Amino acid sequence: MIRLGLRLALATGREAAVRLAVIALAVTLGAGLLLATLAGVNAVNAQNLRYGWLNTGIAPVATTATASTDPMWWSVRQDYFRSEVIGRVDVAALGPNAAVPPGVPRLPGPGEYYASPALSALLRSTPAAELGDRFPGHEIGTIGAAALPSPDSLLVLVGGTGEQVSRLPGAVRVTGILAVDPGQCGRCFAGVRPSGIYLILGVVAAALIFPVLMFIGTATRLAATRREQRFAAMRLVGATPRQISVLSAVESTVAAFAGTVLGFGLFLALRPALAAIPFTGTRFFTGDLSLSVVDVLAVGLGIPLGAVLAARLALRRVRISPLGVTRRVTPRAPRAGRLIPLAIGVAELGYFVGRRPQTTNGQLTAYLTGIFLIMIGLVVAGPWLTMLGSRLLARRARRAATLIAGRRLSDNPTVAFRAVSGLMLALFVTSVASGVISTYVANRGVPDSDSLASTTMRTIIWPEEIPSGQGAPSGQGAPSGQGAPSGQGAPSGQAVPSASAVPAGLAGVPGVRSVNVVYANPAGQQPGIVPGLIACAGLPPEFGSCPPGAQVAAVYPDLVNQAVRSSDGPAPPPVWTAADVSAEALHRLPLLAVVVGTDGSTAALEQSRTLLEAAFPQATRPPATDADFASDSTRLFAQFQQLANVVILASLPIAGCSLAVSVAGGLTDRKRPFSMLRLTGVRLAELRRVVLLESAVPLLVVAVLAIGMGFLAAQLFLRSELNYTLVPPSVTYYVLVALGLAVSLGIIASTMPLLRRITGPETARNE
Secondary structure, eight states, X not given: OHHHHHHHHHSSOHHHHHHHHHHHHHHHHHHHXXXXXXXXXXXXXXXXXXXXXXXXXXXXXXXXXXXXXXXXXXXXXXXXXXXXXXXXXXXXXXXXXXXXXXXXXXXOOTTEEEEOHHHHHHHHHSOTTTTGGGSOSEEEEEOOGGGOSSTTOOXXXXXXXXXXXXXXXXXXXXXXXXXXXXXXXXXXXXXXXXXXXXXXXXXXXXXXXXHHHHHHXXXXXXXXXXXXXXXXXXXXXXXXXXHHHHHHHHHXXXXXXXXXXXXXXXXXXXXXXXXXXXXXXXXXXXXGSOOOHHHHHHHXXXXXXXXXXXXXXXXXXXXXXXXXXXXXXXXXXXOGGGGHHHHHHHHHHHHTTTOOOSSHHHHHHHHHHHHHHHHHHHHHHHHHHHHHHHHHHHHTOOXXXXXXXHHHHHHOHHHHHHTTHHHHHHHHHHHHHHHHHHHHHHHHSOOOTTSHHHHEEEEEOOOSOOGGGOOOOTTOSOXXXXXXXXXXXXXXXXXXXXXXXXXXXXXXXXXXXXXXXXXXXXXXXXXXXXXXXXXXXXOOGGGOBOXXXXXXXXXXXXXXXXXXXXXXXXXXOOBOEEOSOOHHHHTTSOEEEEEEEEOSOHXXXXXXXXXXXXXXXXXXXXXXXXXXXXXXXXXXXXXXXXXXXXXXXXXXXXXXXXXXHHHHHHHHHTHHXXXXXXXXXXXXXXXXXXXXXXXXXXXXXXXXXXXXXXXXXXXXXXXXXXXXXXXXXXXXXXXXXXXXXXXXXXXXXXXXXXXXHHSSHXXXXXX
């Protein structure tokens, strides 16, 4: 039977060859996407492990991969260059046997440093006053890939003396290099939480694979009527159900095996392009996108086995009875009850508006449950909505083609919807993602390049010891994830910086408009006390003004956040409150912050940053602008938007191919009725309109429904989680959707020449 199955699959004419080619193409896409998803998970794990050494100092030495009898001072800081993050590690060995981080042959000594290849290239192409002068000494080599999360990582390992490094923020004595996965380390501040990335990869993969699965299912049903009739005839002449199952399995296995092999080839060909997609915020090394033996076996064996099962299910009617294919009845029309799961999903998300769960796990459970319920509800409600659209089409019909298409869709809306259900889920997912991302960026995005928030460089000193309770105010620390972990501050007794430490040349940097010194308020952290003080003389008007007659005003450390922002948008510069401190006494207070106003030019910002870093290496918050802090999250969301665009561009043409195969299969199965219509005088153009309407109506109905429900889910999530109102995506989103739909319709139109060839008089005569 296997030999007969191979002959039927490979040597029964053009129709069988086309069917095998289409099924193989569909399986190729599915296998390639599945392999890409598995490799993406492996790449996240590989990349995250290379973050591990940057968390050294936050866990006991017993958990490190290497141990040494000689300790060393270790400090990790975060720096910026043109809104790109630079990771800086300062080390000072206290003996000859100190541990060595991965990627370098030895620890750098005082006046030496190692730079990552990307940072090394920047140092060569950038004036030293803007970047190179931040790192004392000279470069002695590059950091190897074993220590770099990404080819684009900007990292520097700087050597120093024990006294120098011990005074840096977050400095700790360590005797080994941490080598644990940051995802398994609750206190680690470098790296990613892979669970969230896995979720994103899973959603993206689902949004891409669902259309492919529908494509595979549609391709498997190609010429289903003719194949069922052939197998039914074999049953009538004595073939057993088992033999029929073997024949169908052989045909499906041949196509699935060929598609799986091609899927591996597709994955390998696209691997360099996949590595450039920043799933975690930075691109991968190509080698990170690897497959384990289990992955290869799971895909290589699982897909052909799945194809065999699909073939058995597709031909179950023939196995039951050889006459089963002749008993065709119109299926029962879908009912409005199919809307219930969709309504439950919307209600579940709506319930949490104003009732946001307090824990991260609670939020994930609440929001993902609602979104998945909506996805299930869309699939369940799709046939009923397609039926409504078809009945409306038939009711408004003014031409025969419109009436025929509407009646046929109404007769079996489930089959019509099946080919576009994967597309609907992909559009829903991308609409949710695009709505959330566009709203987040609109509310928390990078400030305008010419705004005060983007042109002002500031560094927060916040000395460790301030006399008489003059410490930094509660809650005014560095942003989450930036800086050293709690409890790793500089040793007590460190000298308190004063205004004399401000570089004399800072005001002379081209593009610098003002240098503003903020002093610590003697009132300290008492409730209602503004933490900083500034001299009214010379205060630039863009940063606010003092009451008449005041010499000193109470201000916030950075001058910018409160001066130019409010909850309702930009606000005018404030009038600060007068402080009961004399101008003479002000200059004897400890330094709290330095705020530099610039013209926004890159040279002015980076030269100012370099001078401030050299003057205040112990600063709690490195010199930065609001744009620097906002760029991290905004860049990540922009990269997620690129993923959403990839889903749109990939899923819509796949859905179009599925529709094209469905149309071609439907034409093959209906060529006799269409031939009879042509013999009765129906023009070929009318038949083409029937086919186009039968395909286009479900496609457009599904697109509108998926986009609308996606924006609704995004709005409910935003109101619950962030109290934001949905901001519509940019024009790019709508252009991509329109382009994808146009391509899908174009693919459907490409099947129209087939209609002329299969509906000639000879078909009516021979069938």
